[in-house]
Amino acid sequence: MTCSEFQKSLPYIIDGGGTEEEQGHLEACPVCSDLVADLRYIAECAKLLVPMEDPSPRVWKSIEKALGEEGLARSARRSS
Amino acid sequence: MTTTKKVLASGISEQEAIERAQQGDPECFEALYGLHKRRVYSLCLRMTGNTAEAEDLTQEAFLQLYRKIGTFRGESAFSTWLHRLSVNVVLMRLRKKGLPEVSLEETLEPQQEDGPRKDVGTVDNVLAGSIDRVNLQRAVDSLPPGYRIVFILHDVEGYEHNEIAEMMGCSIGNSKSQLHKARLKLRELLKQSKAEKAAGRR
Numbered sequence: 001m002t003c004s005e006f007q008k009s010l011p012y013i014i015d016g017g018g019t020e021e022e023q024g025h026l027e028a029c030p031v032c033s034d035l036v037a038d039l040r041y042i043a044e045c046a047k048l049l050v051p052m053e054d055p056s057p058r059v060w061k062s063i064e065k066a067l068g069e070e071g072l073a074r075s076a077r078r079s080s
Numbered sequence: 081m082t083t084t085k086k087v088l089a090s091g092i093s094e095q096e097a098i099e100r101a102q103q104g105d106p107e108c109f110e111a112l113y114g115l116h117k118r119r120v121y122s123l124c125l126r127m128t129g130n131t132a133e134a135e136d137l138t139q140e141a142f143l144q145l146y147r148k149i150g151t152f153r154g155e156s157a158f159s160t161w162l163h164r165l166s167v168n169v170v171l172m173r174l175r176k177k178g179l180p181e182v183s184l185e186e187t188l189e190p191q192q193e194d195g196p197r198k199d200v201g202t203v204d205n206v207l208a209g210s211i212d213r214v215n216l217q218r219a220v221d222s223l224p225p226g227y228r229i230v231f232i233l234h235d236v237e238g239y240e241h242n243e244i245a246e247m248m249g250c251s252i253g254n255s256k257s258q259l260h261k262a263r264l265k266l267r268e269l270l271k272q273s274k275a276e277k278a279a280g281r282r
Binding site: 056 | 134146232
């Protein structure tokens, strides 16, 4: 199996799939095994982006104003 | 924490706040905003990479919520329902701005410009241990919008490909393909970042 053939199946291999032949290539080829390791590492690291940030208080003020203009709410008295 | 167990500062449960907001109570709606603003805003920020746009989209998402909260029937958790509503608001905005549609003819074959280079097989070149939040965020922000959205929805927010396909109006295969290309592009960007950092230390 060539690297090119192996890499055509990469999306499935990354998710833990792959045939016996593909697994064999993965173990034997340093280029492809590095590639798979990197792509799995990137997927794992995605959770680093989960931390949350608060919006500026002006967002609520804008919502309150828009609701008032649309007549959707009587008024929300407090701002957050 | 489940919907029914969340207790707001006013002493009422989230469930009660939802029911009252459905009847048009603005203070309960504000309480729901307080409870969910962080998650909605963070989602908008990650998907757009732009603070002003994320604020505008957060506003739009909560206005949509106010208009649609009467249709919430509790079939899923309120936070899940609101999250999905917010994703749709962002996608609608991006489509209006001309988010490139995912080609239905696109195959899973790696394209020349997206494929890995052959010179990346040495131990020094692997990414392991080199990714932190700052360099990952920077790389994600520089992805083309279509790649960024699928990466955020799948790898960060945890949506399945069938859900992404439904939201984006594309096939499951295309969602998988876009995700794969996004990860390949991120790899390239993160390797550049790693190389620049190493060069800076010399």
